[in-house]
Every structure is written in structure tokens, then in C-alpha cells.
Amino acid sequence: MPPDSDSPRPAPRFVDPYAHAPRLPDEGSLDLRAVFHGPRAPGPVELEIGPGRGWFTVERLELDPGAYVVGLEIKRKWATIVDERLKKRGLGGRGRVFAEDARLIVPRLVQESLARVYLHFPDPWWKKRHQKRLVLGAPLLDGLVRALAPEGEFFVQTDVLERAERYESEIDAHGGFRPVQATARIEDHSYGARSPRERIAIRDGIPVYRLLYQKR
Ligand SMILES: C[S@@+](CC[C@H](N)C(=O)[O-])C[C@H]1O[C@@H](n2cnc3c(N)ncnc32)[C@H](O)[C@@H]1O
Numbered sequence: 001m002p003p004d005s006d007s008p009r010p011a012p013r014f015v016d017p018y019a020h021a022p023r024l025p026d027e028g029s030l031d032l033r034a035v036f037h038g039p040r041a042p043g044p045v046e047l048e049i050g051p052g053r054g055w056f057t058v059e060r061l062e063l064d065p066g067a068y069v070v071g072l073e074i075k076r077k078w079a080t081i082v083d084e085r086l087k088k089r090g091l092g093g094r095g096r097v098f099a100e101d102a103r104l105i106v107p108r109l110v111q112e113s114l115a116r117v118y119l120h121f122p123d124p125w126w127k128k129r130h131q132k133r134l135v136l137g138a139p140l141l142d143g144l145v146r147a148l149a150p151e152g153e154f155f156v157q158t159d160v161l162e163r164a165e166r167y168e169s170e171i172d173a174h175g176g177f178r179p180v181q182a183t184a185r186i187e188d189h190s191y192g193a194r195s196p197r198e199r200i201a202i203r204d205g206i207p208v209y210r211l212l213y214q215k216r
Contacts (some may be wrong), residue, residue: 013159021099022083031110038093042068044115044149044162048121049102050074052196054082059193061091068205071097072105077192100133106143116143116153120195123163138174146175153180155189157210159201164209178214184211200211 002086024030032045049073051057061067073079079099086095091212097106136156144154154177158164168184180186188209194202202207 001209008094016061016076018080021076021080024100024105028108029110030105030108030214031113033068033113035070035096036068036093041110042094042115044113044152045070046116046118047072047106047147048120049106050119051082051097052078054078054097054172054196055199056118056120056191056193056195057082057095057097058085058089058091060191061086062089062094063192065094065203067094071095072100072102073097074101075099082173092182093203103137103140104196106140106147109143109147111146112149112152114144114147114152117148117150117155118191118195119156121197123158129177136170138170139172141171141176145174145215150215152215154213154215155211156190156213157189157198157208159197159206159208161209164211168211169209171211171213176216178216180212180214186210 032047036042036045044157045068048057048058048069048071051073054071054073057069057071060069070080071082073082076099077096083092083097086092088096103132119136123135153184155169156167156171158167171184187210189212198208
């Protein structure tokens with residue numbers, strides 16, 4: 001039947017292409033090791049907060065066949081794309097990315113279940129009214145200290161000096177972490193993998209400020 005030109009057109013319905021983004025359970029304590037089922041149960045897993053386009057996790061898993069990595073990415077689009085990419089590359093048994101706000105998930109993680117936490121180039125918010133979006137703060141640090149295994153590592157890097165100074169003083173003041181060397185500042189890390197933003201900084205000769213801590 002030809003469309004009736006007098007009848008109002010229905011408003012286009014917005015369909016979220018990432019409505020099916022992988023999620024974690026809404027409530028209760030969370031053990032990220034349980035995300036992986038396989039012949040070998042993983043020990044403490046690595047956590048990447050805000051993987052964005054996700055190349056660090058992909059490379060990390062490709063380089064170390066013994067590594068298990070979970071990403072928490074607030075943007076549904078990137079969580080979905082990267083999680084699917086991991087599966088396509090045969091890495092889904094050791095790597096997953098969930099569309100979650102790390103600030104809500106980390107406080108729910110079970111004790112001593114993480115081997116290492118990566119926070120690469122977080123918080124691209126500069127306006128005062130956006131301060132509430134900052135991921136690194138006392139609640140996140142409290143959750144990380146609890147969830148890290150003894151001697152577990154916390155690695156942070158940024159290309160914004162003011163942010164590096166702020167992170168360093170916040171983490172030092174928290175008291176749950178100690179610098180791996182005399183100072184937390186390190187020249188480079190040894191993970192092999194590079195985050196997308198890190199790769200751009202290296203290409204463009206932009207200084208990167210790196211901090212490495214261990215759980216006290
Ligand atoms: C500047 S980008 C850096 C992306 C990537 N880590 C890199 O180094 O290329 C910051 C990332 O953190 C994510 N993010 C911001 N707040 C977050 C939160 N509370 N929980 C999880 N991810 C978050 C953003 O969506 C974005 O992908």
C-alpha cells in the first residue's frame with residue numbers, strides 16, 4: 001500500500017547499537033578471576049581502567065600468554081568494540097572489556113584478586129565543573145589497595161605534568177601504596193604493550209610522566 005502522505009511520520013526511534021555492551025552484575029562483590037573459564041583457573045588478574053580503543057590490552061595479551069586482563073571502560077562503544085576484537089583475535093579466554101564505570105566496580109572487587117592495575121592517560125577533563133568525573137580519587141584508591149594481591153602493582157601514566165604531580169601526591173597521601181623505587185617516577189615501563197595515547201605521545205615526542213607503586 002502506498003504511504004499515506006497526510007499521516008504524520010513516526011519519529012525515528014533511536015536504537016543504541018551498543019545496548020548489548022558486555023556488563024558485569026549490578027550488585028554484590030565481584031571476582032574478576034571468575035570472568036575467565038578454562039582448563040586453567042587464572043591467578044590474580046590484571047585490570048586496565050579506561051582502555052579506550054584498547055590496544056594496550058590486546059598487545060599485553062599477545063606478548064604474555066600467561067596474562068589475564070580485564071578492562072573497565074565507561075564508553076559502551078569502545079567496551080563493545082574492544083571486547084569483540086579480543087574474541088576475534090582468539091584472546092577472549094584471557095581478556096575481556098566491560099562497559100562499566102571503574103569508580104563503581106573497583107570498590108566491589110574481592111580482596112587480593114588483582115595482580116596489577118593500569119591507568120593510562122586518565123581524566124581528560126580540565127574544567128572545574130567536570131572535576132566530578134575524575135576517576136582517580138580516595139574511593140578508587142581504597143578499593144585498589146583492598147583488591148590488589150600483596151605486592152601487586154599500580155601503574156599510572158599521563159602526558160600532563162600537573163596531573164602527574166596531583167596523582168603522585170594523592171597516592172602518596174593515601175598511604176596504601178609505596179613507590180617501587182626510591183621515587184614513584186619511572187622513565188619507562190617494561191610491559192611491552194603501549195596504550196593508544198602513549199603511542200601518539202611517543203610518536204610526537206611529548207613527555208610522558210609515569211608512576212609505579214606497589215601495594216604496601
Ligand atoms: C584519555 S582516554 C585514554 C584511553 C587509553 N587509556 C589510552 O591511553 O589511550 C581516557 C579513557 O578513560 C575512560 N574513562 C573515563 N572515566 C572512566 C571511568 N570512570 N571508568 C572507566 N573508564 C573511564 C574514557 O572513556 C576513555 O576511554
